[in-house]
Amino acid sequence: MQSLLPKRHRRLLFVAIMLVIAALLIPSEKKSVSASQRQTIDLSAKANNIQEVRPTDSTSTNEPSLDKLQSTAIQHEQVEEKTPASQPAVEQVAELSPNQAVEQTEEQHLAIDTAAKSPAAAANTANEIAQTVDESTSLDPQTSATDNTVKVSDAAELIAQLQQGKELNLGVRYPLQLEIEPQQALEEPEHFYTLKRQTVKSGDSMALIFSRVGLSARTLHDIDQLGGEARKLRTVHPGDTLDFYLDDQDRLMELHYPQSKHQTLIIERDKQDGFAVKVDTQELEVRTNFAQGTINSSFWNAGISAELSQGQIMALAAIFGWDIDFALDIRKDDSFMVLFEEHYIDGQFAGNGDIIAAEFINQGDVFRAVRHEDGNYYTPEGRPMRKAFLRAPVNFKYISSNFNPRRLHPVTGRVRAHNGIDYAAKVGTPVQAAGDGRVTKSGYSKYNGNYVFIQHSSAYVTKYLHLHKRYVKTGQRVKQGKKIGTVGATGRVTGPHLHYEFLVHGVHKNPRTVKLPTSTPLKGKQKDIFLPIAKARIKQLDNTKRVLLAMN
Structure with missing residues (x-):
């Protein structure tokens, strides 16, 4: 088989x-x-x-x-x-x-x-x-x-x-199609430019600066024709810096003109071999810092010891200048505290900003100021730190003599400047302070009779002559509208009247026409916005004082 x-x-x-x-x-x-x-x-x-798909028949075998x-x-x-x-x-x-x-x-x-x-x-x-x-x-x-x-x-x-869901054949190999990404385009080669920095000198012009760099007048003309922000190059100031970036052919590729610590004007060459202008603005980080000082010798020295800049010291004096005479009112052991802004760019200090809140204690009197969004300073209650003036400090009948630099004197008969206004009124008529301030002089002289001088700030002074009586003393602080005396006929006069003078930085001005500073309290929506901010700032001042006191 x-x-x-x-x-x-x-x-x-x-x-x-x-x-x-x-x-x-x-x-x-x-x-x-x-x-x-x-x-x-x-x-x-x-x-x-x-x-x-599962078998439905249960007759499967092992x-x-x-x-x-x-x-x-x-x-x-x-x-x-x-x-x-x-x-x-x-x-x-x-x-x-x-x-x-x-x-x-x-x-x-x-x-x-x-x-x-x-x-x-x-x-x-x-x-x-x-x-x-x-x-x-x-x-x-x-x-x-x-x-x-x-x-x-x-x-x-x-x-x-x-x-597409077509039928697959069992047992057949289906090769996988691989998608190969195209090779990325090569990066443009890096260019290296030569930097030529120019510092603007007194008497310099842009034409002279471009000539020193080796650039033609044609290049300057093309840049000037850009207009807009490029026109700022026409008003460069001594001390400003200009950075010129030149290629290997000595062509201008970029021009940088710093406008501030966080803004730079840039002129750059475009692909069409022309020029374009832009302003590069770096993100500014704002932080809050504080300073505190106690006066031992002078306010200026105390500010320097507190590490305030010169600009901050002057700004602090301007804020409280309506209430404090920094030449005459300052005393030993007076103190101040300041909250101010600091600017940072990429974590690097870029300068000081505005004072946002401050406190000054002078001879026991406490003055506080908070900055509002309009740029002005107000008391925590919303009253402006900058005070206003009464146009006329007395209820007069008529003006007997106007402001006249070449007036003929009624007594001497000589030409003598009349540096104020004479308000005729009955003897005993109340005379009010034209604004908040400090009485610098309250006395009597042969020509002025009873007089009162009031310093309102570093810039403004008012004078009241020929008073019948005086109700204030030298060094006394007064508020606007306070009764400082009464109309009289003391001194060299021909009848009862108030001689009123108004001085700005030591220069006599016509009280009727001089532009007076305004002082409108915050109202309505602006006051509603300000009060919560002022409350938070004052609380911040108080907390800082407590911390400093605990540290000492």
Whole structure:
């Protein structure tokens, strides 16, 4: 009988008999579904609509199908005829136990279920299955490449079909199309310029500065024609700096003109070989700082000891100048505290800002000021620190003599300047202080009679002459409207009247026409905005004082 069957048929029959005996004697621990009981999976459906297909028949068996095993054995026998040298590999595949065959089948179905979830997963799964089939059924690489592999030229078309939900062929390799990003464009080479810095001197012009740098008048003309911000170059001042950036051909590429510590005017050459202008503004960080000082010798020295700048000392004196005469009123042990802004750029100090709140204690009197958004300073209650003046400090009947620098004196008959206004009124008519201030003189003289001089700030002084009585003393502080005396006829006069003078920085002005400073308290919405800010600032001052006191 053996002579009647070829060698390969005898081996096939032997393998089949052994597999059947193994299937009967060794029970399987895993359940598998026969090929006839599995439903077909439509891989052409869209990924979000595909669901895993499970067998509905409960008659599945633990044993592998005999037909399936025989078919697999026949395929391996055919491969053996083509490649006799690979017989050991075929025998190894054929000698798989039933459990191992079932596990392979289950793994393939799990891979198919995973592939059904998305087109990309399907492509990867197809590649894995194709690789498995190729390794187990074909030992000839050329034959495998011919039968089971898609040509690279068809890869793009197949991937497009996969994305559109077209049917996938089980066991076929689908190559992955890789998208290679184009090489990034090379960065432009870095340019190096020569810096020539010019400091504006007295008598300099832009033409002279450009000539010193070696630039032509044509270049200056082109820049001047830009207009707008470029016109600021026409008004440079001594001490200003100009930075010229020149290329290797001595052409102007950029011109930098600092306007402030955080703003710079820039003129730069554009791609059309012309010029463009812009203003570079750096972000300004504002911080709050404080200073405190006690006067021992002078207010100026106390300010320097408190590390205030000269500008801050002058600004502090201007804020309280309406209430305090910094030349005559300052006493030892007077004190002050200041909250002010500091400016920083990129973490670097760039200068001091405005004083936002301040307190000055002079001879026991406490004065406080808070800066409002309009730039002016007010008391915490909203009254302006800058005081106003009464246009006329007395209720008069008529003006007996106007302001006249070349008036003929009614008593001497000589031409003598009349530096004030004479308000005619009955003796005893009250005379009021024209504004808040300090009485610098209260006395009597042969020509002026009873007189009162009031210093209102470093700039303003008012004088009241020929009074019948005086009600204030030298050094006394007065408020606007306070009764300082009464109309009289003392001194060299021809009748009862008030001689009233108004001086600005020591120069006599016509009290009727001089432009007087205004003093309008905050009202309405502005007051509602200011009061919470003032309360917070004053609280900040008080807290700082307590901390400093605790530290001392």
